Amino acid sequence: xxxxxxxxxxxxxxxxxxxxxxxxxxxxxxxxxxxxxxxxxxxxxxxxxxxxxxxxxxxxxxxxxxxxxxxxxxxxxxxxxxxxxxxxxxxxxxxxxxxxxxxxxxxxxxxxxxxxxxxxxxxxxxxxxxxxxxxxxxxxxxxxxxxxxxxxxxxxxxxxxxxxxxxxxxxxxxxxxxxxxxxxxxxxxx
Amino acid sequence: xxxxxxxxxxxxxxxxxxxxxxxxxxxxxxxxxxxxxxxxxxxxxxxxxxxxxxxxxxxxxxxxxxxxxxxxxxxxxxxxxxxxxxxxxxxxxxxxxxxxxxxxxxxxxxxxxxxxxxxxxxxxxxxxxxxxxxxxxxxxxxxxxxxxxxxxxxxxxxxxxxxxxxxxxxxxxxxxxxxxxxxxxxxxxx
Numbered sequence: 001x002x003x004x005x006x007x008x009x010x011x012x013x014x015x016x017x018x019x020x021x022x023x024x025x026x027x028x029x030x031x032x033x034x035x036x037x038x039x040x041x042x043x044x045x046x047x048x049x050x051x052x053x054x055x056x057x058x059x060x061x062x063x064x065x066x067x068x069x070x071x072x073x074x075x076x077x078x079x080x081x082x083x084x085x086x087x088x089x090x091x092x093x094x095x096x097x098x099x100x101x102x103x104x105x106x107x108x109x110x111x112x113x114x115x116x117x118x119x120x121x122x123x124x125x126x127x128x129x130x131x132x133x134x135x136x137x138x139x140x141x142x143x144x145x146x147x148x149x150x151x152x153x154x155x156x157x158x159x160x161x162x163x164x165x166x167x168x169x170x171x172x173x174x175x176x177x178x179x180x181x182x183x184x185x186x187x188x189x190x
Numbered sequence: 191x192x193x194x195x196x197x198x199x200x201x202x203x204x205x206x207x208x209x210x211x212x213x214x215x216x217x218x219x220x221x222x223x224x225x226x227x228x229x230x231x232x233x234x235x236x237x238x239x240x241x242x243x244x245x246x247x248x249x250x251x252x253x254x255x256x257x258x259x260x261x262x263x264x265x266x267x268x269x270x271x272x273x274x275x276x277x278x279x280x281x282x283x284x285x286x287x288x289x290x291x292x293x294x295x296x297x298x299x300x301x302x303x304x305x306x307x308x309x310x311x312x313x314x315x316x317x318x319x320x321x322x323x324x325x326x327x328x329x330x331x332x333x334x335x336x337x338x339x340x341x342x343x344x345x346x347x348x349x350x351x352x353x354x355x356x357x358x359x360x361x362x363x364x365x366x367x368x369x370x371x372x373x374x375x376x377x378x379x380x
Contacts, residue, residue, distance in 0.1 A: 002307070002332040003342075009234045010331055010344055011227060011308070012260050012351030013203035013364070037201060037227035038356075039239045040318040044199045047237065047323070049229045070202050073368055081375025095378050117192070118201070126316050128230040128325055133237070135318055141200055142192040149358065152193075154200055156355040156362070161202030163353065163364060165346040166228075168339065169371040172346070174203070174353060175363035178263055182359060185271025188285050 009035075013163040016079050016171070019048055020067035020100070020109045020117075021059035028100035028109035030069070030092055031056045032083030034164050035131060044138040046118055049131035055087045060122060060134055065108040068118040068136070072160040073173050075114065079162060080171070105139055115147040115159045199225075203353040206269050206361070209238055210257035210290070210299045210307075211249035218290035218299035220259070220282055221246045222273030224354050225321060234328040236308055239321035245277045250312055250324055255298040258308040258326070262350040263363050265304065269352060270361070295329055305337045305349045 017033045036048035046068055050057050060066050071079040078096045085092060093100050093111070100109035103119045110117040120136025127133075141154070149155040156174060163172040207223045226238035236258055240247050250256050261269040268286045275282060283290050283301070290299035293309045300307040310326025317323075331344070339345040346364060353362040 001335050002302075003335050003338065005331050005333055005338075005342070005344060007234045007328045008331050008344075009228045009231055009236075009328065010306070011205060011207070011236060011258065012306070012346055012349060013205055013353050014228065015201060015203055017201070035228045035230070037237075038199045038204065038225045039237065039323050040225065040321040041199055042320045043318075044197045045318055046199075046201060047227075047229065068201065076369045077374045077377055079375070080369065080371055080373070081378045084372060084375045085379070095380070112192075116200070116202070124316070124318065126314070126323075126325075128233075128235055128314065130232045131230040133229050133316075135316075138197045138199065141195050141198050143195055145191050145193050148193065148195075152195070154195060154198075154357045156202055156357060156360075159202060162368070163203050164371060167344045167346060170346075170367050171369045171371055171374070173365035173368050175365035177360050178352070178363050179266045179270065179361045180359065181270055181354060181361055182274060183270070184267045184361070185269070185274045187267055188271040189275070190285070 010166045014166055016162045016164050017048055018069040018079060018082055019056050020069055021056050022063050022107060022109060023059050024062055029055050029059060029087035030082045032079055046120060046136050046138055047133050049133045051131055063107045064122040065106040066120050066136055067108045067110040069111045069114045070116045070161055072115045073162050076162055076171050115144045116154055117142050200356045204356055206352045206354050207238055208259040208269060208272055209246050210259055211246050212253050212297060212299060213249050214252055219245050219249060219277035220272045222269055236326050236328055237323050239323045241321055253297045254312040255296040256310050256326055257298045257300040259301045259304045260306045260351055262305045263352050266352055266361050305334045306344055307332050
């Protein structure tokens with residue numbers, strides 16, 4: 001039996017994206033965003049929703065570029081910090097002793113220490129209520145060399161990403177491999 | 191040191207959403223979608239990207255409503271099946287012995303056996319390359335009574351959602367609770 005809990009913003013899993021951008025003086029900023037995900041296969045695009053009051057909003061509108069930096073679980077405190085404070089008056093990366101690196105292909109910084117990052121050029125902005133959705137075309141993905149599998153692809157089990165749970169406001173790690181996609185469902189084929 | 195792997199559609203975590211819709215004859219259909227997430231806090235909205243060749247695309251355009259059904263890990267085979275086959279010629283729910291229930295508040299079916307479902311009315315469609323992004327306003331969330339915590343909220347540890355990993359095309363379970371959000375980062379505050 002199902003119980004109504006009202007129109008809440010809850011899905012599982014919810015990601016922990018750290019959005020990297022430069023202000024007009026080339027100062028790097030990062031902010032934590034949970035409202036986003038891949039939104040198109042071709043061109044490859046990722047969406048992230050940001051409110052107009054954020055410094056990141058102004059930065060991306062001006063620079064037309066951003067990065068999505070995915071933390072591993074060992075950076076859970078840093079990832080949480082980037083969502084607790086505004087970059088308008090402080091340098092969040094410096095506070096946490098992490099390093100901004102300028103992308104070689106577009107005008108946005110990424111976090112050197114994080115295991116996997118997406119370099120995105122701004123393709124669209126869509127207005128949805130209090131959030132603006134930024135659609136970034138993924139121009140490249142960069143992965144730490146020790147986080148790839150034998151065939152050279154990113155390896156989720158080495159990356160150890162963080163999952164956000166909006167209901168109890170907790171972070172979780174990735175659990176066990178439970179099934180092979182595009183395969184497990186074949187048992188129902190007639 | 192980071193290695194370039196090209197413009198791939200990879201983020202962690204990626205969700206496993208089962209999109210429920212009715213065709214014009216009120217036949218329920220479900221399909222698996224991994225490109226989506228919450229996209230606005232107010233009004234509460236969820237996005238899901240669907241290609242025009244899908245039956246679900248036509249259904250939502252006509253009905254202006256859909257559900258997002260989140261499977262628990264025990265339904266991983268069913269969730270995978272709904273992405274393997276088209277609902278144009280078969281009844282996927284019947285093949286898997288699961289049950290479509292008509293929403294009481296809008297014109298879309300949800301899956302009775304799944305632990306948590308979102309009932310959405312179509313607010314916008316945004317064109318992004320080969321995918322169309324459907325923005326659904328969340329009108330209600332319904333949770334199985336045995337998947338709520340003591341305070342009545344949805345409980346991720348009872349829901350046991352599935353995580354999709356786009357790199358190795360595997361499904362994972364949720365792991366351990368590692369930190370409290372909006373709290374863990376306070377150690378860096380000055």
